[in-house]
Amino acid sequence: MARKMVMKTKITRRDLLNGIVIGAGGFLLPAYGTESAARSWSSVSPEALAEYYPPTLTGMRGSHVGSFEVAHALAWQGQKPDSYKSLNEHYDLVVVGGGMSGLAAAWYYRKKTDPAARILILDNHDDFGGHAKRNEFHYKGRMLLSLGGAQNLDNPSNYGDVAGSLLIDLGIDEAAIAQMAANTPDDYVLGGKLGGDVGMTVPDGEEHLTIGGHWLKFFHGRGDYRAAVRKLPIPENQKDKLVAFFGGEKDFLDDLSLTKKWDYVNNNSYNQFLLDRVGLSIDTIPILDAHLLILNGPSGWNHTVLEGILVGSPGLRALGWLADFVDSIAARLIDDLAGEIRMFPDGNASVARLLVQKMIPGVAPGMKGIEDVAVTRFDYSALDQSDQSVRVRLNSTAVGVKEVGDYVKVDYVQQGKPLSIAASHCVLACYNNLIPDLCPEMSEAQKNGLSYGVRVPFVYANVLLDNGQAFGRLGVTFTHCPYDPFQWVSAAPTMASGGYEPPRGPDDPMVVFMMASPTPADGTKGTTRDLLRMGRHKIYASTFDDYEQQIRNQLQRMLGRYGFDHEADIKAITVNRIPHGYAYWYQGLDDPEWEEGQAPHEIGRQQFGRISIANTDSEVTPYMNAAFDAAHRAVEEQLQ
Template identity: 35%
Template sequence: MDRAISRRDFVNGVAASALAGGLPAEALAAAGRAQAVVTPEIDPNPYPPARQGMRGSHAGTFEAAHMLRDGTLKLADAEDSGEVYDLIVVGGGLSGLSAAHFFHKRVGPGAKVLVLDNHDDFGGHAKRNEFRVNGKLLLCNGGTLNIESPSRYDKWSRVLLDDIGVDIARYERDNTINAGLYKSLGMGHGMVFDAETFGGKDVVLAMGGSWRGGPIELDKLANAPLSPKARADLARLLANTQPDYLPGLDQAAKKDWLARHSYKAFLTEKVGVDSQVYWLFQDIGKASFCVGGDAVPALFAWVQGYPGFSGMNLGDVPADLFADLPGGQHGRQREGDKSIHFPDGNATLARLLVSRLVPEATAGRTQEDMGTAVIDYAALDRPGASTRIRLSSVVLNVAHKGDPASAGEVAVHYAKAGRLVAVRGRAVIMACWNMAIPYLMPELPAAQKEALAYGVKGPMVYTSVAVTNWRPFVKLGAANFHCPTMFHQEVGLTEAVSLGDLKHPQSPDEPVVLHLVKYMNKPGLPRRDQHRVGRAELLAMSFDTFERETRRQLQRMLGGAGFDAARDIAGITVNRWGHGYAYTYNSIYDPVEWVYSESPNRPCVIGRQPFGLVSIANSDAAASPHTDAAIQEAHRAVQEVIERRTYPFVPRRTA
């Protein structure tokens, strides 16, 4: 279990000196202790997508921001670079890159745009993990997975996909055979009942079709270590004829109760199921909200097709319920909604955007090119280019040069390579996390700061594991496993899709990448507190811990089918997202109208208001983790910039 993995990069961050500019010596020393020196032996390939070890929010991306938050970072005088841009975008994720694209499209040739990002790679959460095993290039998403429900995308999100050359119909046609690959090999979905929870030994079961939100076949649980009472309760829960578990209430009152109580409360208090039955459903909502059934409203469970509601006369679930609301768009999670998954997730979108913004950075232009396209990172920030993308640049302060009501420029201070640098922009779009903006912009009104700080992003981990073959999955009869009480709650093969010259392996004897997911939630606490505690625990975990537990879990699950962790694992990349999914409003903890209406009193609406020459664009501004939310908010922010340029006589909002 301790066998070394080649090309392992334990830290994968910028050098600690990147934080040096303007930091006090003791703060710099603390940052340095959190970071090891990356040697050529550990990291022979500095190409960011190919780096292994701890990625996502890697070392060097957040330490200075935490010091700023805690009041231990004191900014010294910055070195004025002399650069002035028409637009500075803080954040190089999908929202920031989309903002740069929309701005160029509206303003035309000659505009100068600078994108600043704290990571060593662009894309924000839309990161790409690359491995080479036995000479074969393998990909996995390091963050954002899907284009969810593209038929529901608004006009500007569809326009952006068209602009960058995304052709969903062609992609689906090209992957017709791949779509049935795992099923053709007799593989469906599996579950792991771990020994720590159920006693005895681990039980690995192939369950057939999809588990989450889909039908459960009782016969597939014949070998599950469930008690007789749990089996009886589960049969009752899944029966075609069920009682009304909220008798005496009319339909509206029932929905109100379900909106204000968790699915756990509904199952355990109203349906009265055994705790082992709830164990089967405890992860409802984690893939969308980073919390489980104890913090997900029961009404969401009804919408998503979970059992227990057939006898309650709730009516039909409208096909578009929640789907178009900007406060979370919960209807997107219904079983059957189409999702488009590229081999590297939505990193393909980020790469297509970069190919348009900085054409010199890659020869790739088409959707298919992005499978194997190589990015020249040195070309991203060249003098004279209309768009410059400056990575490993930690923004620490954004302030107008003078009164925000009349200032002509905004100064942006960032730390990079041991220097504190100031650049100026005639407009700024903050495409970073809402909760960071109050610390970066002390001049904002107090009410707006409070609104920006309200949403607490959900922490999560995507672990990518390159393996030399996937024969154990075929032998076990499952392409993916649900493991609610193990270290990673989800373990599976990457989706069978190809892109251009990048071909998904067709034989189990070929190498492939496994996609593992860990949700850092703390059941029993209010949702936002779960996120805070989970993030603290995540940041305290070392890569060594992740590597050990990943190897251990895979060996336990797959060892009986011939897997050998020491022999078969070729690489591990841990994508740590302490600030992962945008906070969506939750009717257990938040006002009901925030969840089910377009209330202007929602914090996301108050927080995203423009201030002086600064606009705000990110998925937090929509209170939605979906990719189209990030694009929509980028377009809105650019519209605000264009309005100010077009009608400069209109008073700016500064309070």
């Protein structure tokens, strides 16, 4: 079989469906370019607006052109319009941010007050859901789904009363979770089937070699880890060290007393431990680092040894007396995860869609619920109608939120127009970092608290392939690619939840789901927050063409040996860049232990009159249940 190999993958044919809307009916619109996406949407006719359906947009998504410019002008240059046209709209509640926390705030407010309460949700993107975004492709008569951000949900019984009850209201109860498990193929690791194989894909000459088996088990000395490690194209002495480390053949901290060991694992970086104690070389460390990079964002240079191990990095069995302690905690964590992680084919976007449809039934009048949420097309023109109690207004960036007498004035910019509305209450479910610019009247202490954390950047790409033949020959649905720009690669969701019919055979078109952490992992010095900022800047400095080149290179090297031809086989690429991703959580190497109530997020999230603060930043926890809990707290504050 002729193999297609190139150092820098050439792109000779530009027949990708990038930067256009692929509507079910084949309707096309420009999505970005010299004009912002927001402006291009605003210039279309009412008939065309019926085709407004952002999930099918390809090209650069996530923080797309048109979504961030207004906020950046405010945050970086202190610039915003001088005057605003008042719309004479008064709401009971205005929510800034249409992510899971903002949508949940609207939900809790209605529930606690009146289903007819008038609520407006503003979001700067052209789609709702925040990180919970849906990517949808139509090709060869099939719909193919994937996710542009938040992936998994948990059993409502693990969520706490407030967040769990919201899931149950949406129909996601214990029975539904069990059904989602049954709908998920046993080899689909990202969907919670952790028994499925996890590969390791490494450069081997000009091509990449994928070594199958279950590397998450091999990391912990389970299965035939020796044979797997021996296949790695790395120096023999490095293989010996990995085998000894995975198998726990010695205690790598055996010269330290118990107390000093405890200090060591809490005060040294995981990667420094690998380098100094395990004897791995700088070139070998990435093999272990890909796990932390995608799970958490920062690399092993910014995690303590204990933090790294507690989220599943290798080393459980190589710490002597600590091993039993850590092993017991980690085993419990892994059991919990395996039993409860669940996923819709578009990730948590289905949860956002369920919430929106319950509050604004007109977006999908015939939708039943979780049984058809994945396959229902939403009518976005129904989101912001004056005759409904809840409205979602997209492409709208809040730039000023101020209490004026007995109401809150909210200034925002929608498609270049400065507009203003009023509300009795306001919940800020946007990023903490922007709030000081929205509310300059806050105290310096509160502004400092809000400015402290830095969100964790990511890039998630989805690549539509003509068929799944080459990918199927990899032998795994999910693999680590430690030396590539996208460090985790998986088949897009293959579960049948929400009414979805995933690809079933190698001849069907498929979507490859690729995940990248742009945070420096090469030992660059700095606090985690410094490095997260660098990662964010890298995202903004990278063009769609940069990502396309990386994706083609990586997939060609991985799959070329199985007959893949990137020029013929790749049919569309969607790059979801997420410069403001996971909420920041405190890092053992950088952050002090604050007294109760004195941590920056606790000072930052205090109620500010008629304004309360939700979002996951306010909980320093990057999970959907935290988004719900924060929303509930903010609503309770306003209704006291």
